[in-house]
């Protein structure tokens with residue numbers, strides 16, 4: 001057991017070693033292994049929009065990612081990966097799939113043109129009720145409310161889904177503020193779409209934010225523009241209401257799947273065959289209903305293990321691509337799986 005004083009030192013040494021590894025070509029000398037890595041992106045936002053987003057990848061970083069992936073990796077579409085897995089074939093070393101969650105408007109305006117310049121495919125997973133209204137995601141609305149608030153007293157979420165708000169907490173208190181915002185995230189994640197709208201309106205009354213996010217989500221017209229202008233972009237589903245399927249009952253899961261699949265088919269004339277689980281949360285029941293809904297693959301939680309014929313196609317792991325190019329290079333490297341275990345942790 002290392003002493004407490006040694007742990008940070010060990011971590012520092014590991015980080016230095018990882019950084020050097022990411023920059024060096026040491027990985028090129030190790031044996032390559034087959035299997036695919038699926039990258040998860042969300043928003044690739046231009047600078048004037050970043051303050052409204054809870055998370056995003058800067059455009060310049062995305063440009064670096066895409067140029068690198070086009071030059072040094074084997075990027076395939078989700079349908080191609082799905083066909084390989086269905087045929088029991090191992091994806092070739094260095095195979096990468098690019099995915100986007102939630103349906104951000106910048107996927108059309110910023111990301112798709114960059115991908116097209118390099119000839120790369122991608123899949124965009126839509127939360128279709130949000131597309132119906134071109135409605136900004138609740139997490140970004142909450143983020144903007146908190147960061148541009150003019151009042152600091154924040155009520156706590158209700159104990160019951162439709163109950164009254166709890167006692168107010170001072171957001172200027174760092175510890176109490178972080179706790180109440182964590183509670184709001186958990187509450188809104190599990191809430192229904194109408195409950196989210198009502199609660200966000202009540203929060204806005206309390207915090208009186210100085211700014212409102214512009215429309216950050218695609219509309220159906222823009223989804224059609226995305227698929228007609230950029231034919232290498234596929235559309236998948238991400239539930240209708242951005243619902244936590246791991247916390248939902250069977251009827252709700254089925255309704256979320258059918259509603260979102262039908263909405264995409266109606267809009268673009270192609271029935272979607274791929275899904276990603278909101279918040280990366282999967283349940284056995286939700287997983288079981290994927291094939292019944294006519295889906296071929298579903299993305300589950302994040303993890304860095306490679307995808308091959310033995311992977312569960314309805315709970316495929318993804319790598320959160322919100323990282324600098326150097327780390328992306330190491331994590332998608334065909335030889336990454338040949339490294340000693342401790343070196344790959346946290347890379």
Ligand SMILES: [Zn+2]
Nearest residue numbers: 101102278279
């Ligand atoms: Zn999502």
